[in-house]
Amino acid sequence: MSICKIYSGMLGVFSLLSFMFSLKFMLLDYSVIIEYNLINLNSSLIIMTILLDWMSLLFMSFVLFISSMVIFYSEEYMAGDLYMVRFILLVVMFVLSMMLMIISPNLISILLGWDGLGLVSYCLVIYYQNVKSYNAGMLTALSNRIGDVALLMAIAWMLNFGSWSFIYYLDFLKMDKIMELISFLVILAAMTKSAQIPFSSWLPAAMAAPTPVSSLVHSSTLVTAGVYLMIRFNFVLNESMKMMFLLIASLTMFMSGMGANFEFDLKKIIALSTLSQLGLMMSILVLGSYELAFFHLLTHALFKALLFMCAGAIIHSMNNCQDIRYMGNLINQMPVVCSFFNICNFSLCGLPFLSGFYSKDLIVEVMSMSILNLLIYSLFYISIGLTVCYSFRLSYYSLIGQFNFISLNCLGEEKSFMLKGMSGLIFLVVFSGSMLSWMIFPSPYFICLPMLLKFMTLFMIIFGMYIGYELAKFKISYNFKSLEFLTLSSFLGQMWNMPMISTLGVNFYPLFLGEIYLKKFDQGWLEYYGGQNINLKLKFLSKFFQILSINHLKIYFLLTVIWLIYIIVLF
Template sequence: MKMCKFMFIMNFLFLFSMFMFLLGLYFMVMNLVFMFEWELFELNSSMILMLIYMDWISCFFMGVVLLISSMVFMYSKFYMEGEVNLYRFMYLLFFFVVSMLLLIMSPNLISLMLGWDGLGMISYCLVIYYQNVKSSNSGMLTVLMNRVGDVMILMSIVWMINYGTWNFMLYNMYMVNDYQMQLVCFLVFMGAITKSAQIPYSPWLPAAMAAPTPVSALVHSSTLVTAGVYLLVRFSNLMYGMFFMKFLFILSVLTMFMAGVSANYEFDLKKIIALSTLSQLGLMLMILSIGLDLISFYHLLTHALFKSLLFLSAGILIHLMNNNQDIRMMGNLIYYVPLVVVIFNISNLSLCGMPFMAGFYSKDMMAEVFLMYKFNWLVFFFFFFSIGLTLSYSLRLSWFSVVSFFNMGVCFNLYENVYMMLSMFILSLMSLIGGSVFMWLMFSIMHLIYMDMIFKFMVLFFMMVGMMFGIFMYKLNYLIYGMNLYNFMWGMWFGVNLFTYGVILNFLNKSFYMLKVYDLGWFEELGSHGIYKNIISLSNLNLFIQFNNLKSYLFEMFFLLLILFLIF
């Protein structure tokens, strides 16, 4: 009966996603924007409102989120079928999607905070779902780093009470140069980079891989990590030209480069895909920081489609290989699960930017538009080389899963589930045609960019350079394994150590010292344990006196009388 409810929810989400796509298309053609407003109560002449803002951007994004979540529900029904707490998992997943929809529809920072905080709280519950030490540590790292962004959003809510309303859509055109609005935008910017895991908040994103794979497919494609990008897209008219957009540009370029290098040294399948998500988030925010918010949103939609498919296909490989995530144990899987490997490589090639797949249209457009801006050679190098590293770790994944030898043990059971494959087939279809469809819809005037041949082929050239660099790093892997350079590359530029151990290690050492010296030392000796020992010794003395003969009582009485005589 309960499973029928979940199938109903899955079908409802899928139909609702189709409705949102059609509604977004209608809003785009008719150039419409709807805003629904309910006044809850009034506080100090500031009205607390519940707002829903509907335009083609929110409708398209909600359609993508609902489509992916419906496929994840279908996938989870069979992926998690042996779990004891399956229904709790499904409910958490449903409320996670509802929180994201609430965030998308909210132009008000108060109602947006409900979705924003709901995402953080439920993501913590999903990361610690397996209830072991690793999941607990990963969940705590995730929730504490996200709380920094939550505090920034709360501070922006407090500051915006000066304007009389928290509806930031009303300020897009009129308060661009206002000094106080710059402070609000800076706080929103700080909240967005924590949610989107930019440097220095990057370590929580690979750590969140402790969650089940269907959660990772939802989190890393269209919900939690994209919330920061979506918020910056909404604030882009206010933020364009402000001082911290240059800061965002530097952070996003470094994040993109760092994630690409780290992914080439990682052997955990889910962490490689998580680092690729981090690289793509850096790419979106870098394009957004130079004022191309619509192209950034376009890549956000296409990335959600193929990244969710990549996680779902990786989840099947992990599930079938006895929960093994080490890519060195895989190989030659095309002979065992051909359909899964084909879909896995479709999403992988779409991530690379293979021509005429979903990722090609957005990435090629971003690269060619970027060439038309005036930046120095170092920025150009980091940008194009990071795109090349995407090809490097994607082909590395394909090599280990398809070409290399099968290194798993003899006891394995490889098969393909029909319903799991159905959800992946729908997403693979979107990964093939989604990029072109969204480009035809969103850019009514086609972007035909004319360049010299050397610039036109620069994207392809740097992709080849990145692929060769990835092969070179793999060959040098065993030479630099014992060096700190390997830990630097693999450990996200020491980010994991700096922002986990580096923050709490001194406090843990001090607390351990205080535990040994005070709690288990002097406080124990002078406190409860010391008092207990003294009472025991005195009671033993009293017991000895009571069990002794009359001579002891007489001696004690004589001694007491002697003391009284000497005193008085």
Template sequence: MYKVNEAVMAGVGLLMWSVVVVVVGISVQGPLIVEWEVISTSSGMWSVMVVADWMSLGFGWAVVYISSMVMFYASSYMDKERFLGRFVWIVLVFVASMNCLIFIPSLWGLMIGWDGLGVSSFLLVVYYQNNKSLSAGMLTVLTNRLGDVLIIVSIYLVSSTGQFSVLWGAGGVCSFYLVVAAMTKSAQLPFMSWLPAAMAAPTPVSALVHSSTLVTAGVYLLIRSHPGLSEAALQVLCVVATATLVLSSLSANIEHDLKKVVALSTLSQLAMMMLALSVGSPTLAFYHMMVHALLKALLFMAAGSLIHGCGGTQDIRGMGGMAAPMPLTTACFCVSSLALCGFPFVGAFFTKDLILEWLFTCEAGAVVCFLVLLSAMLSVSYTVRVSQVVVFGWPSGPGPSAYTDAPMEVMPMLGLVGGAVAGGALMQSWFLELSPHFFLPLELKLSLLLAVTVALVVGVKFSPFSAPLWLKHFLASLGFLNHAANPLSGVFLRSCSSIHKNLDQGWMELVSGKGAFRVVLMSGKLNHHIQSICFNAGIGLVALSAVMMLLSWYAAVWPPK
């Protein structure tokens, strides 16, 4: 008999929450703004505003629905965990922080949601409490802390103008701060090394945190504030996104860790969202973000189950032949892979096709268009390579174990299959009404199909493990960023420790907290000493006066007459 645990209860609650979001979205005609007055005094009022428009409701539903499926998945995947209840509560805090970021448009709501995501994601990454998880967690939290500082500076700059809404946007220097803060959260170059390292977290964490929530928070922030971003900031974002797209796609073709391949594919898709946003199409970026969230959560779940089926190994060179013992899991893996690489009329085909056509028609530049087309080909290549080796390949390692399809792992995957396959087609009419119409010549349209076909052949025939050693080392380390990230983190932590010791506990302590305490303490002691002397002297004078008066009286009356 199956035992209902905390994860199942949390999944049911989140699923009901997603139904409520759908009902609200159907019932509301146009944007709905609810303002809740928290504190009101004679001189002012502090209120919390909640905005429910098509963007916040759509993304909020995707986050909550994916979270519910992840909770059902975790109830089987982590059923042997001793502290499963603690894990569930951290996930719920994480989801609440994400919804705070989505629905509250004020800068203070942004800061609460943004900081809550950083803290809860750190706790989820270090859940296994080993050295690898701790190293990945420290790298994650330090990178996100840099974004937190920039968000605080942006809040100060925007609030100094009298505005407190994210929807208002920002200009000038504040635009660069917001863009860099979003780059840290969405793992863009040079802050991309934390996302592959965070794969040390449990697979349910990867399916939620690294598909639709934490990594997309920066993209969502820039989509909301896009009207106020400066042209220079968008140009910088275009260059950074293009470089991230190419590097992550190349690295995914050389990587042999299954979860890291999926993480690198997430990096490339995030870069494509940032690229679409930087060339003036935030609607297409949001469209791709929604479709990608559904298919990537499914891909992470299927990858985790396949890793279980191979005895815990994540190296695809030791995997293979999983179609026979785990048919439903491998089917979900193949469907999500096809949706990711843009197979015709499935999943991300609609979003990638529209983004590429928009780049060709908006004069983004020949170099950018070529690199994006190359990255699209590389995404097909590594997706086909991984599917061929893991699902249909002959096992070169110990082979699949006796592990078969787990019902409570397969059911959440089936709940996401529909969104991964038909999500792009169903949402196309919704987003095309908000996007400008553009036309593409037949030659360019056929070039996209030709590029996908070539990438398919390359993925099947080409073996990336035969590449030169220096190239594999360069790409596997993300351009040596992985080697630089840990030493830089160590330098940063040692610098913070030195500053804390020499400043907070040094002269700043002497002239502020501890110094003021010592001054007050010494002043009190001196005052007490002076008052003691004065009191003793006064008592002595009184006693002396009494003695003198007694002697005078005695001299006056003695000898007796």
């Protein structure tokens, strides 16, 4: 029995147990906090705390189930890899770090899981060892380090309360200045982990990892860690923080939706759609509906994991080609994978009665009922249209359009492991939205909107489909070869030049100054007054004094003459 099947089976069993317990805790309105005292440090106790409530158990069951399906899927996808066991163990470590983060109401143990995610994600991003992977891994690791430092600072400030278990202080210390500072640092940490502006550039770069890892990272582990932490901290945010964060999250949603329409890399398009959904979760969270954000987190995890699995199956069959312009008419060669792919795309767009619809439509309608300005409304509805736009464009390019790949190919679905792994998720993608809405909201939300706003979402979806279709069959004519259009498309497609700012923007000037320092100092003045020249001068002087110390008669007479001349000149 292979290692993939063993770990997949174990994680599946734990997922089922966790789901059963979450149902029981939800019905009984029950929470368990387990504390184990590790060290007493002056008046601060270092306590290992475990929080088990319906939210942590339900999220754990989803993470475990998705990871079990991903590991099962990896058996065929990573077949032939020399270091298969190492890869599976890295994925299991990744999942365990996420588990530690989910069950911790204590900032110290959260940091352990948080840092575990960052470290293992670096190892997984550089798994295929080449320059591009190393650059992507370094960008991912260093972007996440900012959040880790923010959490460390929050831990230092929490010493003022005598304990790191933040869950006890959130309610009655809302107005405390120190708690406001801690919540600001936690927001910063969540922004780096969930790749909000200006830390967005690492998310598409992390696509250098193998596709099963991308499936796990983008559905339920790394990027959702920030959202989950914000859900736990949502009680303590004040109004000014919420408004600032709402603007950032809405802009992230808009920026990623716009960027995906200019992208041709299959995995990067799906990565940018994750970024868009993260912006949606964060924005509804700061509007006060943290349960809705959690609901969308769960439904999104399912269809995004399956979307990446389908993309992996297509890439695997197309000899590792990721450019959607080479794909087309795949529905004939890979009917099951394409069906799954379409269902996930429809769920992402919010097609009625698929899982994405229940959470996404509810989020938009709750947002429409809030008293907000026109900018946020516009960003929300335009972002919904853009989501449908790039999804429809992707479907047209890959499934319907003309087949542009080489004639000698190995397209097909003969082997079954990848399909079995994907089939485990497809039923949940279709049915989980309604099931979770009945579970999480025992009394349904009351939506009261005018007719125009009620149909606004549907109108934006139809409009987005039309624009996506036009973009897909659109050939660049002479007018669109202008420098202005190319500059604009480059700016929008490059996520508002954020990858450039995160890489060259950070390291260009230090390198430039380093070059000046090298030329002017290291190879200039310091070379003259530094080690080499002083060495030569000292050697010269020592040789001179050595000559003087030999005691030759002519040197004695010469020195006498010099001494006499000196006396005559001076006196």
